């Protein structure tokens with residue numbers, strides 16, 4: 674068994690310039706994968722690729738708006754050409770829109786669904802010819818606890834994340850015969866720029882975060898590497914036999930629907 678779990682593998686990661694996607698790119702590179710980071714944040718993406726290369730890994734960045742099919746196709750094809758193969762697809766790109774449904778414009782709705790859901794259709798479609806070349810391939814989609822339950826004032830986001838879970842199950846069925854396994858990760862409150870943006874739409878972001886964390890048994894927000902480790906599990910044979918399922922990574926939040934404590938447990942006070 675190789676020391677590194679992803680030795681010889683190549684991965685394409687959407688939304689790879691920030692937050693969870695960035696953590697996935699770094700962890701996968703440490704585990705021996707060649708990683709292609711696809712994002713609209715050019716500077717961050719290029720810096721990440723340079724950081725990975727400096728640490729001895731192999732990475733490239735491509736500017737890719739995942740709502741644009743031609744850009745997704747080009748990005749995926751370039752990654753496969755550069756690395757000589759492609760075995761892993763991790764769909765992390767996502768956006769959130771906060772507000773009641775009746776205040777949405779059609780463009781707000783379409784953008785959110787485009788980034789969070791349609792992008793998975795595009796990446797799967799164009800990665801498939803490459804993924805099919807190997808005996809095994811892996812698709813990991815980032816859903817949310819919002820794939821399973823709802824929350825206030827994010828109707829399109831909740832609809833999109835329910836769709837991500839459904840789509841993951843469907844992909845798992847239709848491509849199992851190709852040696853492809855597809856699974857969905859459902860993160861809870863995770864400290865990323867998206868979470869900070871979401872909190873900033875409330876009058877007192879820190880108070881909002883503290884109130885939310887009182888409902889999390891572990892008492893802390895997840896960190897992007899927590900999600901990356903789950904993605905790693907689904908992207909190698911450690912998870913052999915598992916497809917069409919979801920893995921909740923939420924510090925116990927969903928297990929605690931009716932639970933709230935006045936004294937946070939702060940299970941893991943220090944960054945891991």
Ligand SMILES: NC(=O)c1ccc[n+]([C@@H]2O[C@H](COP(=O)([O-])OP(=O)(O)OC[C@H]3O[C@@H](n4cnc5c(N)ncnc54)[C@H](O)[C@@H]3O)[C@@H](O)[C@H]2O)c1
Nearest residue numbers: 688691692693712713738739766767817860862863865867
């Ligand atoms: N942070 C949380 O609490 C949380 C919880 C559950 C699920 N999620 C999901 O996790 C995933 C990653 O989000 P994050 O929290 O790391 O946030 P993030 O904002 O740090 O990362 C999202 C990335 O997606 C990229 N992106 C946005 N629109 C794009 C587009 N059109 N084309 C290409 N890239 C685009 C952004 O540039 C960014 O790099 C998202 O799907 C999000 O919905 C986040």
